Amino acid sequence: MDFNSxxxxxxxxxxxxxxxxxIATLMIMSFLYRDNPLFxxxxxIFIGIALGYMWTLLWDISVKPFFIMPLTDMFxxxxxxxxxxxxxxxxxxxxxxxxxxxxxxxANYYFxxxxxxxxxxxxxxxxxxxxxxxxxxxxxxxxxxFYETSKWIVLVFGTFSALMYFFFSKPHKGILxxxxxxGIVIMMIFFGAAFGSTVMGRVSLFIDRSILLVAHPxxxxxxxxxxxxxxxxxxxxxxxxxxxxxxxxL
Amino acid sequence: MKILEKLKDLDxxxxxxxxxxxxxxxxxxxxxxxxxxxxxxxxxxxxxxQIENLKEGDAVxxxxxxxxxxxxxxxxxxxxxxxxxxxxxxxxxxxxxxxxNGMGLGKETVKNIMNMDEFSHLKAGVDYxxxxxxxxxxxxxxxxxxxxxxxxxxKEGKIFEGVETLEDIDFILGITGSGWHQPFIDMQIRxxxxxxxxVTAVIGPELIPYYQTGQLTGLSNGLRGAAEYEKxxxxxxxxNYYGSATKGLSSLTLSHLVVFGFVLxxxxxxxxxxxxxxx
Amino acid sequence: MKKEIPILLGxxxxxxxxxxxxxxxxxxxxxxxxxxxxxKIGGVVGIMIGAYSVGRQNYFKIKYNNERYYAILRVxxxxxxxxxxxxxxxxxxxxxxxxxxxxxxxFQATVFALLxxxxxxxxxxxxxxxxxxxAVLLIxxxxxxxxxxxxxxxxxxxxxxxxxxxVDAPSSxxxxxxxxxxxxxxxxxxxxxxxxxERSHLSE
Numbered sequence: 001m002d003f004n005s006x007x008x009x010x011x012x013x014x015x016x017x018x019x020x021x022x023i024a025t026l027m028i029m030s031f032l033y034r035d036n037p038l039f040x041x042x043x044x045i046f047i048g049i050a051l052g053y054m055w056t057l058l059w060d061i062s063v064k065p066f067f068i069m070p071l072t073d074m075f076x077x078x079x080x081x082x083x084x085x086x087x088x089x090x091x092x093x094x095x096x097x098x099x100x101x102x103x104x105x106x107a108n109y110y111f112x113x114x115x116x117x118x119x120x121x122x123x124x125x126x127x128x129x130x131x132x133x134x135x136x137x138x139x140x141x142x143x144x145x146f147y148e149t150s151k152w153i154v155l156v157f158g159t160f161s162a163l164m165y166f167f168f169s170k171p172h173k174g175i176l177x178x179x180x181x182x183g184i185v186i187m188m189i190f191f192g193a194a195f196g197s198t199v200m201g202r203v204s205l206f207i208d209r210s211i212l213l214v215a216h217p218x219x220x221x222x223x224x225x226x227x228x229x230x231x232x233x234x235x236x237x238x239x240x241x242x243x244x245x246x247x248x249x250l
Numbered sequence: 251m252k253i254l255e256k257l258k259d260l261d262x263x264x265x266x267x268x269x270x271x272x273x274x275x276x277x278x279x280x281x282x283x284x285x286x287x288x289x290x291x292x293x294x295x296x297x298x299x300q301i302e303n304l305k306e307g308d309a310v311x312x313x314x315x316x317x318x319x320x321x322x323x324x325x326x327x328x329x330x331x332x333x334x335x336x337x338x339x340x341x342x343x344x345x346x347x348x349x350x351n352g353m354g355l356g357k358e359t360v361k362n363i364m365n366m367d368e369f370s371h372l373k374a375g376v377d378y379x380x381x382x383x384x385x386x387x388x389x390x391x392x393x394x395x396x397x398x399x400x401x402x403x404x405k406e407g408k409i410f411e412g413v414e415t416l417e418d419i420d421f422i423l424g425i426t427g428s429g430w431h432q433p434f435i436d437m438q439i440r441x442x443x444x445x446x447x448x449v450t451a452v453i454g455p456e457l458i459p460y461y462q463t464g465q466l467t468g469l470s471n472g473l474r475g476a477a478e479y480e481k482x483x484x485x486x487x488x489x490n491y492y493g494s495a496t497k498g499l500s501s502l503t504l505s506h507l508v509v510f511g512f513v514l515x516x517x518x519x520x521x522x523x524x525x526x527x528x529x
Numbered sequence: 530m531k532k533e534i535p536i537l538l539g540x541x542x543x544x545x546x547x548x549x550x551x552x553x554x555x556x557x558x559x560x561x562x563x564x565x566x567x568x569k570i571g572g573v574v575g576i577m578i579g580a581y582s583v584g585r586q587n588y589f590k591i592k593y594n595n596e597r598y599y600a601i602l603r604v605x606x607x608x609x610x611x612x613x614x615x616x617x618x619x620x621x622x623x624x625x626x627x628x629x630x631x632x633x634x635x636f637q638a639t640v641f642a643l644l645x646x647x648x649x650x651x652x653x654x655x656x657x658x659x660x661x662x663x664a665v666l667l668i669x670x671x672x673x674x675x676x677x678x679x680x681x682x683x684x685x686x687x688x689x690x691x692x693x694x695x696v697d698a699p700s701s702x703x704x705x706x707x708x709x710x711x712x713x714x715x716x717x718x719x720x721x722x723x724x725x726x727e728r729s730h731l732s733e
Binding site for chain 3: 003004007008010011012016017020021022024025028029031032040041042043044045046047048049050051052053055056057058059060062063066067084085088089091092093095096098099104105107108109110111112113114115116117118119120121122123124126127129130133134147150151152154155156157158159162163165166167183184185186187188189190191192193194195196197198199200202203205206208209212
């Protein structure tokens with residue numbers, strides 16, 4: 001058995017594909033009971049693996065093809081356009097000066113460029129966007145049915161009154177005050193709709209996890225049992241301090 | 251009243267436990283008692299119709315821009331949409347722009363779908379292609395795409411025949427849970443491509459204005475949107491493409507009922523207390 | 530000199546992008562490729578800076594015993610992944626991708642799945658009809674939630690229609706107002722950068 005197949009055997013086997021995802025899921029879920037060492041171990045394994053995974057992959061698909069390879073090609077055959085890579089590398093490397101308090105200004109060259117670049121690109125686009133959003137409101141009132149027409153009327157006047165609430169720093173009295181109040185209600189409906197949708201989103205995140213747990217019933221029950229026993233023992237004998245409740249009171 | 255006090259200081263773990271049970275019980279085989287038919291919303295139907303109107307050999311660009319975090323809501327949609335594209339025999343370009351972490355997930359999913367019997371004759375580089383991560387901002391990608399769609403990516407593959415610039419792409423789908431596609435939406439005014447999105451439910455309502463202005467030609471909202479799409483494709487082609495989204499609908503219903511229950515109890519407790527305080 | 534030249538650089542870049550907006554042609558195509566190269570290399574340098582920063586943080590944590598063992602665990606996991614990628618490659622079916630699917634995905638998905646519990650708890654504690662505004666919020670969200678679940682449709686076939694009306698008309702109007710505000714703020718900010726009035730991104 002050579003070295004490579006040993007590594008393969010460690011990480012590609014039935015235990016790893018059936019037990020580890022379930023244990024990982026339940027380790028993180030133990031946080032729902034209380035902050036505990038199992039959760040912290042899981043958290044740190046996750047952070048480490050996430051960073052390691054990202055860097056290794058980025059090395060393969062970003063650093064190598066966009067920086068290392070053009071650089072080595074340069075020694076084989078040199079083009080004048082290759083200088084752009086060196087130029088950009090030097091300019092971007094000035095970002096490192098941000099770590100030094102006295103020399104931080106060197107990084108200004110890169111940041112100044114990036115921000116100017118963003119500004120030049122964004123201004124025309126954003127102006128177009130505002131025009132698009134406002135011109136799309138200028139349509140025929142009659143949409144055929146009461147349902148569609150009522151939608152359109154609410155849309156136009158709702159946008160107008162919500163803008164009233166936002167933009168005028170004049171005291172909200174009289175007609176302005178009343179429009180602004182309608183604006184608040186409109187905003188509240190938006191937040192309500194967003195909240196309703198968010199509930200669905202959050203719940204579906206856990207549905208995905210539950211599908212995993214249900215697919216491995218034996219593994220889930222055994223791991224859950226072990227984790228529960230650990231939590232009981234840990235909080236009974238090792239960690240006796242009381243916990244803050246939801247209102248932050250001991 | 252003792253119950254009132256208890257309800258007021260309800261231990262959060264009881265709420266957690268009820269939510270947990272409400273999600274997991276409908277998923278256990280045999281307990282799926284909350285199954286109701288699902289009807290497609292007009293936004294999801296719009297995506298489906300546009301793919302239906304494509305001809306064989308047209309090009310579809312999928313921007314796979316989510317991490318495993320949002321896998322629950324978006325991966326079912328990706329699967330259903332991708333299968334639909336393969337059924338329609340269009341060329342699919344899958345682009346992993348926003349996240350390196352999503353790349354492994356996307357490639358594995360595509361690999362599993364290609365292993366299915368009905369699609370096993372399709373080849374990478376001819377019928378579909380993975381275009382790897384490029385660390386540039388999407389807006390620049392769009393600008394570059396206008397000048398040369400090939401130039402920014404690996405040039406290999408027969409699939410690039412006839413696809414030179416952005417105008418040769420007939421449909422773009424962005425799948426995301428973040429604001430990554432805002433530049434795509436903004437640029438739509440300038441380049442008039444057909445761009446639809448599948449998003450997580452959290453940002454779904456925020457994108458409705460863009461659907462109304464026509465900057466988005468379709469919008470699928472969260473797990474529900476994915477379930478709708480699964481149903482649309484399955485019914486049209488008379489195949490079983492029902493996946494985890496349809497499976498999760500009963501859990502969605504029961505857990506929402508639990509949330510309703512908690513909101514209701516919370517309000518009742520609040521009103522009783524306010525009445526007492528007023529006396 | 531510490532600020533003037535960077536501002537000038539930014540101005541030149543901005544003017545070039547403006548030109549691109551009005552005039553198409555060879556020059557601007559090349560410019561786009563040039564800038565796009567810059568972004569790629571910027572990403573590469575960004576990775577290096579991230580690695581340096583993480584290394585420094587963890588070094589101090591281990592040195593001054595600030596949760597030392599967790600930091601050691603974290604760093605060893607980074608090295609494990611780098612080792613796996615170096616030894617067996619990063620494509621599908623390798624140990625590297627096995628760790629990704631069986632450790633990374635469950636951990637990350639579960640961390641975010643905890644939000645399902647928190648949002649239920651938050652709904653119970655703070656979702657109360659204390660005023661007219663909050664009552665409106667409550668009603669809107671209940672209708673949207675009902676229209677999302679299949680039970681709502683089964684109970685009354687008008688529920689999805691009401692949900693759609695709420696999302697399409699008043700909710701969209703509210704969102705539009707936010708969009709207007711956001712874009713106007715963005716334009717103001719960008720114009721300030723353009724003219725060199727905004728200097729908070731530059732250090733002394």
